[in-house]
Amino acid sequence: MHLVNDRPVRAPLGADSPEPVPSYAFDPADPWTQVFQAGLRRAGLRGRRVYEVGVGSGANVLFMLRECDASRVAGSDLDRRLPEVAHSLLARTAPELADRFRPVHGPVNLLDVHEAVTEAAAADVVVACLPQVPDPYDPLYDRFRTAQLRTAAHRGDPGEDHVAHYYPWTAFNDQPFNSVGMGLIEALLTRLKTVAPQAEVVLNLGCRIGKATLVQVLRSYGYRTEELASRIVRQHAGTDISFFAALENAMRGTGYEHDVRCEFYADPQGRTRLSAREATSLLDADPSAPVYHEICVLRGHPQAAATGATR
Numbered sequence: 245m246h247l248v249n250d251r252p253v254r255a256p257l258g259a260d261s262p263e264p265v266p267s268y269a270f271d272p273a274d275p276w277t278q279v280f281q282a283g284l285r286r287a288g289l290r291g292r293r294v295y296e297v298g299v300g301s302g303a304n305v306l307f308m309l310r311e312c313d314a315s316r317v318a319g320s321d322l323d324r325r326l327p328e329v330a331h332s333l334l335a336r337t338a339p340e341l342a343d344r345f346r347p348v349h350g351p352v353n354l355l356d357v358h359e360a361v362t363e364a365a366a367a368d369v370v371v372a373c374l375p376q377v378p379d380p381y382d383p384l385y386d387r388f389r390t391a392q393l394r395t396a397a398h399r400g401d402p403g404e405d406h407v408a409h410y411y412p413w414t415a416f417n418d419q420p421f422n423s424v425g426m427g428l429i430e431a432l433l434t435r436l437k438t439v440a441p442q443a444e445v446v447l448n449l450g451c452r453i454g455k456a457t458l459v460q461v462l463r464s465y466g467y468r469t470e471e472l473a474s475r476i477v478r479q480h481a482g483t484d485i486s487f488f489a490a491l492e493n494a495m496r497g498t499g500y501e502h503d504v505r506c507e508f509y510a511d512p513q514g515r516t517r518l519s520a521r522e523a524t525s526l527l528d529a530d531p532s533a534p535v536y537h538e539i540c541v542l543r544g545h546p547q548a549a550a551t552g553a554t555r
Contacts, residue, residue, distance in 0.1 A: 275475060275477045275539075276373065276448065276477070276539060277303060277304070278475075279448065279473050279474065279475045279477075279539050279540070279541060280304065280373055280448040280473075280541055281304065281307050281311075282472070282473035282541070283446060283448065283472035283473035283540075283541025283543070284304065284307060284308055284312055284371065284446065284472075284541070285311065285312060286472045286473065287312070287369065287371075287444075287446050287472060287543060289308055289312040289313065289314040289369060290312065290313040290314070291313065291314075291315050292314055292315060292368040292369055293314070293315055293316045293317075293318075293366060293367045293368045293369070294308055294314045294316070294317045294318070294367055294368070294369045294370070294371060295317075295318050295319060295360075295363055295364045295366075295367035295369075295370045295371070295440075295443075296308075296317060296318070296319035296320075296370075296371050296372065297319070297320065297354060297355070297370065297371070297372035297374070297432060298319070298320075298321055298322070298372055298373060298374065299319035299320065299321050299326055299327055299330040299347070300321065300326055300330070301326065301329055301330060301333060302326075302329060302330025302331070302332075302333035302334060302345075303333070304371070305317050305319060305330050305333075305334065305345055306333060306334055306337065306338060306341070308371075309334070309338070309341045309344055309345065310338055310341060314344075315344070316344050316345075316346065317344065317345050317346070318345070318346040318347075318348060318363035318364075318366075318367070319345075319346075319347065319348060320347075320348035320349075320350050320352035320355075320357075320360050320363075321350055321351070321352065322350065322351050322352065322353055322407065323350070323351065323407075324349065324350040324351040326350075327347035327348060327349055327350060328347065328349075330345070330347060331345060331347045346363060348360045348363055354428075354431060354432050354435055355432070355435050355436075355439060361439050364436070364439050364440045364443070365439050365440050367440060367443050368443060368444065369443060369444045369445070369446060370432075370436060370440060370443050370444070370445050370446070371445070371446040371447070371448075372429075372432060372445075372446075372447055372448070373447070373448035373449075374411070374428050374429050374432065374447075375407075375408070375409060375410050375411040375428060376411075376425045376426060376428075376429065376449065376450050376452070376453070377409060377410050377411070377425055377483060377484070377485065377487055378410060378411065378412075378413035378425060378487050379410035379411060379412050379413060380410065380484045380486070380487075382410075382412055382413040382414050383414060384413050384414040384417065385413040385414075385487065388490055388494075389486060389487070389490050391490075392489075392490035392491075392493040392494050393486060393489060393490050393493065395486075409482070409483045409484075410484075411427065411428040413427065415427075416428055416430070416431055419431055419434070420464075421457075421461050421464075423491075424453045424457055424491065424504055425452075425453060425487060425488075425491075426453070426457075426458075426461050429447065429449075429461065430461060430465075433445070433461070433462070433465040433467075433544075434465070437465060437466070441546060442546055443546065444543060444544060444545055444546065445462070445467065445543070445544040446472070446541060446542075446543050446544075447462075447541070447542050447543075447544070448539065448540075448541050449539065449540055449541070449542060450537060450538075450539050451474075451507055451537060451538040451539060451540055452485065452488055452506055452507060452508065452520070452537045453488065453491075453504060453506055453507075454504060454505045454506065454507050455471075455507070455538070455540060456505075457503075457504050458540070458542060459542070462542060462544045465544070466546060466547050467544025467545060467546060467547065468544070468545040468547050469542050469543070469544055469545075470542065470543045470544075470545065471540055471541070471542055471543075472540075472541040472542070472543050473540065473541040474538055474539065474540035474541070475538070475539060476509060476512050476513070476514045476536050476537070476538050476539075477536060477537065477538075477539055478512070478534070478535070478536050479508065479523065479527070479535040479536060479537050481527055481531035481532065481533075485520065485523060485524055485527070486524050488506045488508075488520035488523075488524070489519075489520045489521045489523075489524040491504070491506065491520065492506055492519060492520045492521055493521070506519065506520035507537060507538065508520060508522070508523035508535055508536065508537050509535075509536040509537065509538075510534060510535070510536070511534065511536065512536055514536065514538065518535065523535045523537075
């Protein structure tokens with residue numbers, strides 16, 4: 245899966261790139277990229293081998309090699325074009341580093357091919373930024389939304405960057421934390437426990453379901469957590485966050501309302517908290533309404549072997 249953010253942008257790679265650059269590839273000026281790189285800078289990558297799940301435009305590959313002095317970076321992407329785009333970026337901007345990057349040709353869904361498994365197994369650190377919002381066109385989610393909010397998803401052309409915002413909810417329904425939008429990330433952690441149990445993980449995450457829930461997911465897979473970076477950012481109106489409003493509705497009266505608390509804000513300082521229902525209503529009425537949420541970079545240090553999530 246490629247790197248993802250909530251503001252589709254075009255990375256400035258130049259017209260001579262061997263492949264067209266998708267509009268959703270990471271831009272170094274984007275706040276999601278900046279927070280991720282702030283976390284990567286603190287992750288102690290010097291001299292270490294890294295595997296990136298979702299290389300995107302290659303901005304983070306370049307950063308980890310040049311600024312963090314990783315000894316080697318391998319990586320893959322769901323979009324088959326992007327490993328070559330990333331390799332081209334290094335070849336043009338830092339040719340002295342190009343031989344330290346190993347693109348795993350795809351498309352690669354998480355770590356579903358032999359080469360990806362081999363490279364991840366050799367890594368000291370696995371890094372990723374993956375979607376945490378169910379696809380509003382997913383049939384299971386569509387039924388959930390209709391039941392909780394009495395409204396179906398708006399139909400139309402989802403656009404090229406659709407996969408950058410959302411993940412197929414039904415496909416990960418066997419993951420315990422899929423119910424809170426963490427199914428794709430859980431699937432990665434499950435795979436890593438088999439192929440790279442000693443590797444650290446560094447994840448760039450939206451905190452819309454609450455940071456405590458994010459920490460719980462990592463801990464349930466046997467990782468000791470550490471926060472490396474965070475920032476409150478504006479919620480992009482192009483991402484449908486009605487899932488979180490539906491989740492709040494579903495939790496009411498269950499006794500678990502305080503275990504999973506969605507976190508949005510009306511200001512960039514995070515002083516005025518909004519429920520997901522309030523945030524969704526504001527954006528439905530005015531897509532430019534000031535709605536914010538936190539993003540953070542969490543590192544998971546592997547502890548005792550864990551075979552899967554505990555609940």
